[in-house]
Amino acid sequence: MSLTINQRTTGDVSILDLSGKITIGAGSVQLREAIRKLIDSNNKNILLNVGDVSYVDSSGIGELVNSFTNTNKAGGILKLLNLTKKIQDLLAITKLLTVFETFTSEEEALKSFNK
Amino acid sequence: MSLTINQRTTGDVSILDLSGKITIGAGSVQLREAIRKLIDSNNKNILLNVGDVSYVDSSGIGELVNSFTNTNKAGGILKLLNLTKKIQDLLAITKLLTVFETFTSEEEALKSFNK
Amino acid sequence: MEQNASTIALTINSSFKFTELVASVTDNITQIVGFGEEEAHWISLSVRESVINAIKHGNKLDSNKAVDVMFIISEESITISVRDYGEGFDPRHIPDPLDPTNLLNPSGRGIFYMRTFMDEVDFSSHPQGGTIVKMLKKRIISETTE
Amino acid sequence: MEQNASTIALTINSSFKFTELVASVTDNITQIVGFGEEEAHWISLSVRESVINAIKHGNKLDSNKAVDVMFIISEESITISVRDYGEGFDPRHIPDPLDPTNLLNPSGRGIFYMRTFMDEVDFSSHPQGGTIVKMLKKRIISETTE
Numbered sequence: 287m288s289l290t291i292n293q294r295t296t297g298d299v300s301i302l303d304l305s306g307k308i309t310i311g312a313g314s315v316q317l318r319e320a321i322r323k324l325i326d327s328n329n330k331n332i333l334l335n336v337g338d339v340s341y342v343d344s345s346g347i348g349e350l351v352n353s354f355t356n357t358n359k360a361g362g363i364l365k366l367l368n369l370t371k372k373i374q375d376l377l378a379i380t381k382l383l384t385v386f387e388t389f390t391s392e393e394e395a396l397k398s399f400n401k
Numbered sequence: 402m403s404l405t406i407n408q409r410t411t412g413d414v415s416i417l418d419l420s421g422k423i424t425i426g427a428g429s430v431q432l433r434e435a436i437r438k439l440i441d442s443n444n445k446n447i448l449l450n451v452g453d454v455s456y457v458d459s460s461g462i463g464e465l466v467n468s469f470t471n472t473n474k475a476g477g478i479l480k481l482l483n484l485t486k487k488i489q490d491l492l493a494i495t496k497l498l499t500v501f502e503t504f505t506s507e508e509e510a511l512k513s514f515n516k
Numbered sequence: 517m518e519q520n521a522s523t524i525a526l527t528i529n530s531s532f533k534f535t536e537l538v539a540s541v542t543d544n545i546t547q548i549v550g551f552g553e554e555e556a557h558w559i560s561l562s563v564r565e566s567v568i569n570a571i572k573h574g575n576k577l578d579s580n581k582a583v584d585v586m587f588i589i590s591e592e593s594i595t596i597s598v599r600d601y602g603e604g605f606d607p608r609h610i611p612d613p614l615d616p617t618n619l620l621n622p623s624g625r626g627i628f629y630m631r632t633f634m635d636e637v638d639f640s641s642h643p644q645g646g647t648i649v650k651m652l653k654k655r656i657i658s659e660t661t662e
Numbered sequence: 663m664e665q666n667a668s669t670i671a672l673t674i675n676s677s678f679k680f681t682e683l684v685a686s687v688t689d690n691i692t693q694i695v696g697f698g699e700e701e702a703h704w705i706s707l708s709v710r711e712s713v714i715n716a717i718k719h720g721n722k723l724d725s726n727k728a729v730d731v732m733f734i735i736s737e738e739s740i741t742i743s744v745r746d747y748g749e750g751f752d753p754r755h756i757p758d759p760l761d762p763t764n765l766l767n768p769s770g771r772g773i774f775y776m777r778t779f780m781d782e783v784d785f786s787s788h789p790q791g792g793t794i795v796k797m798l799k800k801r802i803i804s805e806t807t808e
């Protein structure tokens with residue numbers, strides 16, 4: 287139930303491994319908190335691994351957008367790793383794939399931050 | 402979903418490994434069929450392994466009673482193996498533990514048929 | 517008295533294929549109230565039994581007839597009412613499943629289980645016909661809920 | 663026309679804690695109808711979105727106000743109506759989430775998702791007040807169901 291967030295660091299990239307749900311009842315708040323903490327402690331390269339996220343609704347998509355915007359405002363960048371087919375669909379039909387940089391390989395994702 | 406029945410034979414004992422539900426909607430019919438087939442083919446020592454049965458309602462308990470009675474009528478004997486806590490409770494409070502012979506060890510159960 | 521009580525109402529047609537649905541609503545609700553796994557299991561069993569009775573004995577499997585299930589929840593308890601549109605019956609005149617002559621009956625244990633697992637079970641007749649089974653289960657509160 | 667249609671009615675109070683319950687009823691029903699996993703997922707998402715809107719925008723989180731969800735199912739389709747007791751709104755005047763100026767809005771995608779995933783989505787005002795969202799999803803029938 288709800289959302290579990292595991293945090294790792296590789297070089298200057300903070301990776302959040304999310305698992306569970308990002309919906310209005312569960313997950314949105316936790317995700318916002320986790321992002322806020324990273325930004326507050328000056329970690330501005332953020333990679334969200336959503337491969338184990340089982341359910342996202344429009345609030346969850348909104349929270350991903352929030353995460354992106356807040357990181358951006360702080361001068362950082364947030365990217366997405368391991369989109370599930372369903373998250374991919376939800377982002378695609380609301381044209382958000384044009385906004386997010388997305389990766390299927392963690393290695394590629396990490397490299398991209400150092401370009 | 403529903404009930405899965407796996408049949409094994411050890412000596413002259415037919416063991417049915419049940420897994421799933423024995424409720425009014427699911428399982429009761431399958432169980433009745435399986436017992437009928439065993440009796441029809443003259444297999445009268447029946448051991449029901451209910452260790453993997455996740456849900457039983459009053460119909461399911463009724464079907465266990467049916468199985469017992471039908472086997473009895475055909476001159477056979479039906480015993481129960483690996484009661485879950487919940488099946489144990491349901492049998493106990495309706496005094497059916499006095500009716501069924503029950504076992505926690507398959508070996509013991511098999512031995513008991515040859516006494 | 518009961519603060520923050522909520523009511524969930526569910527109406528199905530009289531078909532056994534909907535008993536899982538009612539059970540899963542029940543599971544959801546007992547989880548919200550905060551019952552432990554075992555209590556939740558017996559509550560859902562009691563709800564199943566009463567819904568099956570409403571479909572089978574009350575509405576006599578007439579799928580056009582409804583079964584109305586109402587859950588009233590608070591932090592202290594859950595009350596479940598199951599109403600059918602049948603002819604009613606006298607719950608004082610049902611065979612005792614513990615009577616030795618009934619022990620091997622394939623049926624007749626549903627109400628007994630409901631009475632065992634729930635704190636209160638009441639049967640009444642609806643003024644417009646049909647039976648209402650009302651069941652109450654209290655929760656042992658060990659810690660404050662959010 | 664629709665043979666063997668069944669109706670399931672569910673009423674909850676306006677609290678997000680009941681959205682999982684409505685979703686699990688939906689999952690149960692789409693399974694009974696015979697929708698595939700992916701279709702079932704999007705139907706349940708659409709139901710969630712409409713229920714959340716009813717709670718948030720319609721009933722404005724007033725937990726005393728009800729949300730009525732009705733499922734009408736047949737072998738060919740599922741129709742879901744969600745009713746709130748709010749002031750209503752004009753669905754023609756909501757921002758387009760695909761408009762470049764809205765792309766980074768944290769909200770405003772719910773109705774768009776409903777319209778994408780369901781075959782029909784209609785908004786109407788209930789004569790006694792509140793909004794009714796009616797959504798239809800047809801099933802591609804590949805084999806006869808029991």
Ligand SMILES: Nc1ncnc2c1ncn2[C@@H]1O[C@H](COP(=O)(O)OP(=O)(O)O)[C@@H](O)[C@H]1O
Binds near residue numbers: 459605
């Ligand atoms: N809702 C109901 N309407 C009419 N009769 C009922 C209803 N519920 C129970 N009964 C009667 O009570 C009897 C006992 O019910 P129960 O203990 O659940 O066992 P079972 O359903 O296996 O017979 C039923 O056989 C039926 O005659």
Ligand SMILES: Nc1ncnc2c1ncn2[C@@H]1O[C@H](COP(=O)(O)OP(=O)(O)O)[C@@H](O)[C@H]1O
Binds near residue numbers: 716772
């Ligand atoms: N049931 C409702 N009652 C009143 N207004 C509603 C209702 N449903 C939707 N709306 C209005 O439509 C807008 C768009 O809804 P939606 O696309 O679901 O996005 P969001 O809920 O994220 O704003 C809402 O912001 C609200 O103003």
